[in-house]
Amino acid sequence: MLTVTDLSVSYGAINAVAGISFEVPQGGIVTLLGGNGAGKTTTLHTLSGLLKPKGGKITFCGEDITRxxxxxxxxxxxxxxxxxxxxxxNLSVAENLAMGAFLQTDKAAIAETREHIFTLFPRLKERIKQTAGTLSGGEQQMLAIGRALMGRPKFLMLDEPSLGIAPRLITTIFEKIVEINRAQGITILLVEQNANLALEISSHGYVLETGRIACSGPSEKLRTTPQLKAAYLGG
Amino acid sequence: MTEFLQQLLNALSLGAIYALIALGYTMVYGVLRFINFAHSDVFMVGAVAGCLIGKHLPTGTWWGGLTCLLAAMIVCSALGMFIERFAYRPLRSSPRLNVLITAIGVSLLLEYTFQNEHVFGAAPRSFPQVFPQVVWQLRGLTLSSNQLLVIGVALVLMVALQFIVFRTKIGTAMRAVALNPRAAQLVGINPDVVVSFTFALGSALAGAGGILYALNYQSVEPLMGVMPGLKAFVAAVIGGIGNIPGAALGGLLIGTIETFVGGSQLSTYKDAIAFALLILILLFRPAGLLGRSHVEKV
Structure with missing residues (x-):
């Protein structure tokens, strides 16, 4: 579904991503792992067009979306x-969700998606009138995911969904991510520092190190790779 | 007492005009974080456009007046979008100072282009009385229909603006871009469209302000925007730059101070006192009267 070929991105003279290639199959969950500054977020920003790549190609559903x-x-x-x-x-939960559907024009479909998000995250419905800034970290993460779902994606990219969230909520969020993938068939690209958790729910993983792919493989295998264990999984 | 009410009326109408201009400064600041110094000249172009269009309209009719007002607003909207598209957008990723200097350049360009005699000329022209004009005497109070018109139109426009910004999709998108431009892009908002719309909206208000000002002061010339523009900018800062209700409040405040000082024995110092108050307010509230980090910014 998504194919990245020899992608490189630089900030001025610094190469943040230096020629990476990877693939995300339709309906799958693929994870990008790596430490701080490995280039994970840069990769996602380039995929969604916030950054322009220096070289390489991004193909989504057979179409070149690189630029x-x-x-x-x-x-x-x-x-x-x-x-x-x-x-x-400063916008309310309702307004945040409405902005997620900015490009959607079918009002009935928007309302339906919204209801679906409320069944996924009932907490958001309780907080519907509250401004987003007053939500807890976990609730904001739910809102961020809900907002993205309002755009009726075929493909969802999640950048560090576990960051700064209460531990018991992390499990909930990851369960929901699996549910979004299974029940709605949305393909997922997950960027995580919490490698254990990410490898648990994904089928395939790529490990980034200073802008290059250090190793990759099925998540099962990566979990037992000695070098990865030492670096990210705590021995 | 009568004199007080009279001055209050004058203050309200002057303040309403400042408020209309200030809203444009504050909205553009909200989405782009820069001061559009050419805004005061968009105000002038509104008055000039009204002056030129008004000549071909009958005097003293409602439809003629409203046509003139609407036409000036449309002209200014187009001008605002044009300036943004060709002067500011190419500089979107360069340092803010460059854009600021460009804005000053655009301001001077407009002022001196309109001073050319083939365009408009430097000499003040009188503004056609397109709206019906009535003066009522009420217990010693002089009520002119122009003043009421200024207050009325300003009020209607501010309510309309409030509606657009807080109740429509594009208005919510404006607030979203102001809060977090990156996240706004990630939900599919095209920031260029939002910025264009912001300029259109702010410039239309400035255009309306130009007409109302010209109606009240009867004269139009290419440098007429400088002082009202400066005061409106101050009003936006006093209210808390980026804050819409703040701009309206700041405008009314500056208008009130100016009018009341102008009507007292200190009248020669009216601008000095207005600006001294600005310094005083900012000493105690550096973010402006309504400017707090969590207030609504556009």
């Missing part, structure tokens, strides 16, 4: 839940 602006990428069904959630803090 499309963000709003056109979203229109094609590729939505991004950014790191740090980035909810619109």
């Amino acid at each position: 499309l602006p963000s709003h056109q990428i979203v229109a094609r069904g590729l939505c991004h839940v950014p790191e740090g959630r980035m909810v619109f803090a």
Whole structure:
């Protein structure tokens, strides 16, 4: 569904991503792992058009989307839940969700998606009138995911959904991610520092190290790879 | 007492005009974080456009007046979008100072282009009385229909603006872009469209302000935007730049101070006192009267 070929991105003279290639099959969950500064977030920002690559190619559903602006990428069904959630803090939960559906025109479909999100995250319904900035970290993460789902994505990119969230909520969020994938058939690309958790729910993983792919393989195998264990899984 | 009420009426109408201009400064600041110094000249172009269009309209009719007002707003909207598209957008990713200097350049360009005699000329022209004009005497109070018109139109426009910003999709998108431009892009908002719309909206208000100002002061010339523009900018800062209700409040405040000081024995110092108050307010509330980090920004 998504094919990335020899992608490189740089900030001025610094190469943040230096020629990576990977693939996400339709209906799957694929994870990008790696430490701080490995280039994970940069990769996602490039995929969603916030950053322009220096070289390489991004193909989504057979179409070259490498140099499309963000709003056109979203229109094609590729939505991004950014790191740090980035909810619109002064807007209410309802308004945040409405903005997620910015490109949707079918009112009935929007209402239906919204109801679906409320069954997925009942907490959001309780907080519907509250401004997003007053929600807890976990609730904001739910809202960020809900907002992205409002765009009716075929493909969802999640950047560090476990970051800064109470431990008991992390499990809930990951369960929901699996549910979104299974029940709605939305393909997922997950970026995580919590490698254990990410490898548990994904089928395939790529490990980034200073802008390059250090190793990759089925998640089962990666979990037992000695070098990965030492680096990210705590021995 | 009568004199107080009279001055209050003058203050309200002047303040309403400042408020209309201030809203444009504050909205553009909200989405782009820069001060559009050419905004005061968009206000001038509104008055000039009204002056030129008004000549071909009958005097003293409601439809003629409203046509003139609407036409000036449309002209200014188009001008605002044009300036943004060709002067500011190419500089979107360069340092903010460059855009600021460009804005000053655009401002001077407009002021001196309109001073050319083939365009408009430097000499003040009188503004056609397109709206019906009535003066009522009420217990010693002089009520002119122009003043009521200014207050009425400003009020209607501010309510309309409030509706657009807080109740429509594009208005919510404006607030979203103001809060977090990246996240706004990630939900599919095209920031260029939102920025264009913001300029259109702000410039239309400035255009309306230009007409109302010209109606009250009867004269139009290419540098007429400088002082009202400066005061409206101050009003936006006093209210808390980026804050819509703040801009309206700041406008009314500046208008009130100016009018009341102007009507007292200190009248020669009216601008000095208005600006001194600005300094005083900012000393105690550096973010402006309504400017707090969590208030609504557009």
